[in-house]
Amino acid sequence: GEDVEQSLFLSVREGDSSVINCTYTDSSSTYLYWYKQEPGAGLQLLTYIFSNMDMKQDQRLTVLLNKKDKHLSLRIADTQTGDSAIYFCAESNQGGKLIFGQGTELSVKP
Amino acid sequence: KAGVTQTPRYLIKTRGQQVTLSCSPISGHRSVSWYQQTPGQGLQFLFEYFSETQRNKGNFPGRFSGRQFSNSRSEMNVSTLELGDSALYLCASSLEGTRSYNEQFFGPGTRLTVL
Numbered sequence: 493g494e495d496v497e498q499s500l501f502l503s504v505r506e507g508d509s510s511v512i513n514c515t516y517t518d519s520s521s522t523y524l525y526w527y528k529q530e531p532g533a534g535l536q537l538l539t540y541i542f543s544n545m546d547m548k549q550d551q552r553l554t555v556l557l558n559k560k561d562k563h564l565s566l567r568i569a570d571t572q573t574g575d576s577a578i579y580f581c582a583e584s585n586q587g588g589k590l591i592f593g594q595g596t597e598l599s600v601k602p
Numbered sequence: 603k604a605g606v607t608q609t610p611r612y613l614i615k616t617r618g619q620q621v622t623l624s625c626s627p628i629s630g631h632r633s634v635s636w637y638q639q640t641p642g643q644g645l646q647f648l649f650e651y652f653s654e655t656q657r658n659k660g661n662f663p664g665r666f667s668g669r670q671f672s673n674s675r676s677e678m679n680v681s682t683l684e685l686g687d688s689a690l691y692l693c694a695s696s697l698e699g700t701r702s703y704n705e706q707f708f709g710p711g712t713r714l715t716v717l
Contacts, residue, residue: 527708534606534692534708580645588635588650588696589658590706595644 494518496583498593505601510568512596514581517562521583524557525590526566529578538566538579568598576600604628606695606709614715620681623712627674627695633657634676635706636668639690648691651676652698680714688716 495517504510516524522543527535541548541555541564548555554567564581578597582590607626615621627634635658636648647660651670668678674695680687690713694706 532710534710535694536708537705540705582645588633588652588694588706589647589660590635590637590645590694591647592637592645 494583494591496581496591496593498579498581498596500594501597501599503599503601504571506571506573508571510566510571510575510598510600512566512568512579512581512598514564514566514593515562516564516581516583516591516593518583518585518591519562520585522585523583524555524564525582525584526553526555527580527582527592529580529595531577535580571598571600573600573602606693606707608691608693608709608712610712611710612713612715614717615683616717617683617685619683620679621683621714622677622679623691623693623714625676625678625693625695625709627676627693628707630697631695631707632674632698633696634670634674635694635696636676636678637692637694638662639692639711640686640688645692648678683716685716687714689714 525540526538552569556565578595580595582592633652635650650658654670665681670676690711692711694708696706
């Protein structure tokens with residue numbers, strides 16, 4: 493079946509690193525994504541990783557994928573107050589259908 | 603390039619009524635997907651349209667339907683509204699959606715409240 497799980501809340505201090513974790517069940521997932529949602533807004537794609545990769549770095553963002561454990565993580569370096577938002581991981585193996593986790597609310601304290 | 607637009611942004615209806623939501627994808631995008639977002643169920647996939655054909659469907663009752671026009675604009679309709687249909691309805695467009703990697707651009711959503 494298709495299921496994606498995330499922890500619901502994370503609180504960090506400004507300047508620290510944030511690590512948001514996600515587990516998924518569908519072993520046929522080919523792409524995994526991280527989206528950000530700010531209050532009152534739609535979803536913004538932050539980054540993605542193909543299932544045959546272990547790691548992807550994009551400026552302050554690092555994605556790690558452990559395919560054996562079906563575990564995905566997003567690390568945000570030097571977290572800023574503007575990073576406060578809800579972060580969703582999502583998987584896909586069928587084009588236009590994304591399966592989302594419940595979202596992790598990141599709170600960054602000054 | 604203009605982003606994905608959704609109209610209306612806010613809507614209030616009463617139980618038993620029906621509602622139509624509209625989505626205009628980014629110019630050149632041919633695939634439109636719809637999602638329902640609620641505090642309890644999170645983000646759930648409703649359906650995907652590509653070249654005026656429904657290509658994928660989530661686990662929603664038949665009261666939820668959609669269509670896509672030749673200009674790629676899409677509408678979704680919910681008939682016989684229930685209180686539980688209150689949600690943020692998000693539309694996403696992508697270039698073609700035929701490959702697994704398919705960057706979807708989301709609109710701001712339509713907030714539907716059913717009283």
